[in-house]
Amino acid sequence: MKREFHHALVIGASSGIGEALARRLAAADCRVVMVARRRDELERIAAEINDLCGEERAFPLVHDVRDRDEVPRLFEQVPRTLGGLDLVVYASGVLHKVGFEEYDTAKDAHTFEVNLLGAVAWLNAAAARFQRLGGGTIVGIGSIAGDRGRSGSPAYNTSKGALAIYLETLRNRIARRGTKVVTIKPGYVETPMTAGAKMFWEVSADRAAQIILAKARRGVVCAYVPARWRLVSWVIRSIPSFLFRRLKV
């Protein structure tokens, strides 16, 4: 049975897929708390959404996902602000440009903080709530890049791979309470994060959000966005290691 979302929390909502998700959710009568670091952007988008909807449906929450200690108290406020909570999406992410011979621990740590530890902080809070109450949907925006240890962006690939394992663990913990945990693995999506990158088969953030929400409503376990990336992933994962290390991907 398809789920309807009435109260959603989107972390990483000031641009890209997160912004597109917030816009689509609000347009479908859902109240949304939008979390992001950049106040001006966030408040501008929330005001735009509220203008379009003709009522207050978007609630901006300025927060840096690296401030993990803030999360439990902020999360507690979200259902109170919305009047409930049935969907949590973690869409925050960074992709640093890393040279082929560059090993920058600071950049890598930042990647892990935003892509993984921030997700763990917010989704732990969500999982604890849904485990107590039953129901609810958690969506984590991973990446096809997390399927294999490609040479290009070690920390990014690792963070997305770890996020996928973490989401699987959450799913195995709380599925019996009726909670759906959905892992999303986008291919190339036109977002500020991918600006300037060589891409093919790219889709707009809005189209990606449309697919993600359809998958979330169905409560699928894992979805590639768009679906054809599943085939690409299968091919990449099938390449033997001794060949893979020779490829410049």
Added chain:
Amino acid sequence: MPPATAVSPSSVDTAVAPLPVDRLERVDGWGMAVSAPGYVYRPSTIDGVRDVLELAQRRGLPVTQRGSGRSYGDAALCPEALILELNRMRRILAWDPESGVLDAEAGVSIAEIWRYALGDGWWPAVVPGTMHPTLGGCLAMNVHGKNCWRRGTVGDHCLELDLLLPTGEIRTLSRQRDAELFHGVIGSFGQLGVITRARWQLKKVSSGLLEVRAVPARDLGEMLRIADDAKETSEYVVGWLDAFAGGKRLGRGQLHLARHLEEGEDPAPTQTLKLEAQDLPDTFFGVIPRSVMWRLMKPWNHRPGMRLVNSVKFHLSNTLGKDAVYPQSLAAFSFLLDYVPGWKKTYLPGGLIQHQSFVPAPAAEGVFRRQLELCRQRGMPSFLAVLKRHRPDPFLLSHAVDGFSLALDFPVTGGNRRQLWRLVRDLAEPVIEAGGRFYPAKDAALPPELFRAGFTDGQLERFAELKDRCDPDRVLTSALAERLLG
């Protein structure tokens, strides 16, 4: 356009620990059709209650009181609030077998009270249809029983109560001591303070048995006439209606009229007053365990099934059970809702709601006729309909009138919720036109303007003044209070 509201970290003190997630529970109305998550606290002392009230005020959170959670709708829940569940405060503090006055903490249940007092020949003057509600809950909702015409409501028998205000102050209230607040608190659905203790007058009985007479009624007019005539001669009067019947048979059903056995009528009163004589039977028909009965009932819980059940019940009452007179234990007669444990689960997955209207006697037949016809026209006849006779009481937000009440149970399904809520609104309109009222303990769907229209003598304004006096920071609330009082 409304400005976007920032949920900013600056408005949240992140240094304060979050509420413990293991307090978080989905809190249901008894009918299971409405629920909300809340942080449930179960104090066992007054200091524990104070701690919860203080915590709420420090955090700026609302508190909703809950006893046994037996209100059908949203009276004992509130989204994201602190839920103050009081049924661990259940000590009986004093009992006088000479006067029949019981002094108890508010969380003691009606079951615990009657089981405590019956051996001395006392029985609660008023009991609801189930023995599980708490005394505090009964006072907060001012519940009634099958003898409401004769004995009024639970509040009519309360001699004194302690009210803990959100400030931490305790007030002892009675008809002589701050009578205005006493009459305001009873029936205020927990909006003025926390009832922590009450003194309650029980009534003397000389037998554990009632003499029950079952009388069929061919239509609504006859049902109301019999109930009205019987109110002076029978302690208990309750009518069951087949809400599926229409036309000339609209409102047909059966009344049960009961009276306590007088002294000398029961040949073995010491036996019938024993708890063993009151225990509800373990089995139906001697073979079906009570605990599985709801599973056998569940396959019938749909419109055609309930039409058949109601029809068969009427025809049996009109033939085999016609004018039957039989003895029945006090508990068996009083607590019909406890006969089948878990019967509400027959309404799963959607649960049920109940709507109970109170209509002045002269207008009752017309209003109830309209209601029953409307239910049939909309294709949502009540699965269980119950009629009672009432009298007014002195409490500020009283639901009672000099007239009759009709309680209608409806199943809630995935597809009928919107229509059902609209039906409740439409059922309520003729009640207001006739000067009637509604019963918050049963309600889940009433629109606020119709609830408020039942109070035409400034009761709501006086109640608002009491609220300002007792709870100026609006700490105490509930989904019901938010919905009906705003």
